[in-house]
Amino acid sequence: MSEITRKPTRTGTAMALSVAGLTTFTLGFTTSTAAVGGLVATVALAAGLFRGSRRIVDAAGGLFFLSLLFAGASGAGTEALLLATLGSILAWDLAENARSVGEHLGRETDTLRLELVHAAATLVVLAVGAAVVYGADRAAAGGQPITAVVLLLVGVVALVTVVTR
């Protein structure tokens, strides 16, 4: 009789951990503290996937966020930070999806296609988003920095309010 192993899927775990590793590598181009933070977050993500715990996976996402915040506050380059943000979100999303698929279908089911499609969808959205944001930044680079920053902030707040209404 075959039992169902309700653990995060191997495919998802592998993808999430690879992306987390790449993110840590990217954070290495900012500050060493952020890189260490990324490393800790990756380890936490691995632990969360091993235990199949949503809480630990979410905590790992929080650690990534703190690392990003620290890297950003200590003057990281725009490209590196944007790339690390993209990687952090993708790593967390893949890990959480692997956990959810594992809980629903178990490890024995072939879920490669399901998870690849999910990963591709998230990656496309993040890549397009990053390109748009980066492009806007390049286009506005010649303008007044303070005004642009304040306007951008107002725009962010307005968007968040509308979007999470």
Next chain:
Amino acid sequence: MSRGFDTERWTGLDGLVLVAAAVGVFTREPSLLLAAGLGVVVLGYVRVAAIPEVSLRIERDLSDATPDPDDEVEVTLRVTNEGSRTLFDLRIVDGVPPALGVADGPARLGTALRPGATATATYTVTAVRGEHAWEGTVVVVRDPSGAVESRETVSTETTLRCEPELAATADLPLRGLTSKYAGRVETDVPGSGLEFASIREYRHGDPIRRIDWNRRARTGELATVVFREERAASVVLVVDTRPEAHVAPDDEAETAVERSVDAASVAFSALLDSGDSVGVAAFGPDECWLAPSSGADHRARARRLFATHPAFAPTPPDGAFFPSVAVRRLRRRLASDAQVIFCSPLVDDYGVSVARRLEAYGHAVTVVSPDPTTTSTVGARLARIERDLRLRELRRSGVRVIDWGDEPLGVALARAEAGWSR
């Protein structure tokens, strides 16, 4: 289909975005604002998440819909997306009947499905006796971001019917209670038969074949040899199917009810072969009664009954059960010359009292008791001792008891028979 419910997967992201933006403003770092901008894009992606109209066709094929017991049956589940939109995240769990064990391959499917495309899941189940209907297939659909999820159950009717052949692998000796018809059971009634009983004085009309000619030659007197008359019995096989009888030594082993039904079907076939008329009854919440009879039709009826009657299902019943009413009803149905073979694990005192009551009413009772006890823990050993005491009590009150352990039924019968008096 409903819009589905929020998985709360992305909850908290808006807060993180605002924190990142605020820190970016205070530290005057535009890169953090850009990171926050990327977060806003993700929020928008999550916000527009919706599940399209789901329209699936689910088909299930069995490699063999009427297998023999322990055969492996391959089940193919085909899911076709009949809607006009791609389903990015489709998770399907098939409703395998509870009594069937999945032997190989998960009865689950996870994929993305374009309109018109078909995904297939294949798994094998091991057939067990009974009629098994598949339950609804659970379909979980998520949008690509995973923010919204919807579940529904689609039912596709599939039935697997497994009817074992009735095989007489062991011969069950009966007790002396018989009907008036000729048969196999040796009685103490003197008459014609095979086994020598006694010699008595010749009476007018005795058949010439049975006159003891040796004695006539020796002493000149006429004497008649008397044999034990052989008659057919009317037997009712009563299977204990109460929830209490659904016990097994461990998770993988057959339950006592399964073994009881096996024993009853073996006995049924053996008794029918030897010319006795045999009936079947279940002592449990699900009513089941097949009056004693004989013949090929009767055999076919019993075969179907053992295989598919809900009373003999391998899973415990969940109806209300009033044992004393059931005993009274059983008694009314039993003809006065009917013997009873009671198949019960005897794990509680009520089974014993049923056997004793039937014996007291004059139905010669034989108990076939599959042993579900183990010696793994102190409690299990205690249960075994209690059951042994029940068997002993039954034997003392004149009931024949066959204690059936792990060995084949024939071995248990041979061992039990050695200790019986006629």
